[in-house]
Amino acid sequence: MSSRTVLITGASSGIGRDAAMHLNAEGYVVIGTVRRPADGDALISDAAHPDRMHAVQCDVTSNADVAALAEHVQTLVGEEGLHAVFSNAGVANMSGPVSAEDCPVETLERLISINYLGSVRVIQAHLPLLRASHGTLVINSALMARTVLP
Numbered sequence: 001m002s003s004r005t006v007l008i009t010g011a012s013s014g015i016g017r018d019a020a021m022h023l024n025a026e027g028y029v030v031i032g033t034v035r036r037p038a039d040g041d042a043l044i045s046d047a048a049h050p051d052r053m054h055a056v057q058c059d060v061t062s063n064a065d066v067a068a069l070a071e072h073v074q075t076l077v078g079e080e081g082l083h084a085v086f087s088n089a090g091v092a093n094m095s096g097p098v099s100a101e102d103c104p105v106e107t108l109e110r111l112i113s114i115n116y117l118g119s120v121r122v123i124q125a126h127l128p129l130l131r132a133s134h135g136t137l138v139i140n141s142a143l144m145a146r147t148v149l150p
């Protein structure tokens with residue numbers, strides 16, 4: 001068992017949940033963020049080592065949520081710091097108009113607030129804890145971020 005702790009945002013489903021389960025099974029202490037309490041309960045009860053899995057409610061668009069998350073994480077890791085942050089929470093916009101002419105600005109604001117600023121919020125709040133342990137930052141992006149559509 002490792003005493004090393006990793007933080008994973010968006011651990012209710014998909015890549016984040018799989019990463020949380022895998023690292024927990026490997027013996028890491030995992031702090032996974034969710035938005036619904038039921039997802040947090042399932043994350044813990046399905047874990048190989050439930051005592052080493054923590055679920056914290058956090059919407060990455062909320063400064064208050066992210067600040068509360070960082071406080072919670074600080075309390076859990078103490079002076080040892082965080083071994084890694086996996087900034088994974090995000091959404092894809094697969095429905096509705098996406099063309100340059102028609103994509104609503106509200107849609108773009110939502111995507112930027114979650115996918116870009118959400119990541120920035122979480123990273124800024126946890127950099128001191130990462131520095132304390134010379135930890136690792138992993139950011140989940142998308143190939144689309146490197147694609148230019150005509």
Ligand SMILES: NC(=O)c1ccc[n+]([C@@H]2O[C@H](COP(=O)([O-])OP(=O)(O)OC[C@H]3O[C@@H](n4cnc5c(N)ncnc54)[C@H](OP(=O)(O)O)[C@@H]3O)[C@@H](O)[C@H]2O)c1
Binds near residue numbers: 034118
């Ligand atoms: N799968 C792919 O092929 C693919 C391709 C390109 C990029 N990505 C990126 O990879 C990441 C994970 O994708 P996935 O396929 O695993 O998708 P997913 O199953 O939909 O997981 C997304 C996670 O992000 C969380 N989330 C969404 N909005 C949030 C918010 N405002 N605050 C906090 N958490 C939020 C979701 O929580 P809720 O359950 O509460 O909504 C969920 O836990 C995303 O950033 C996605 O954009 C995935």
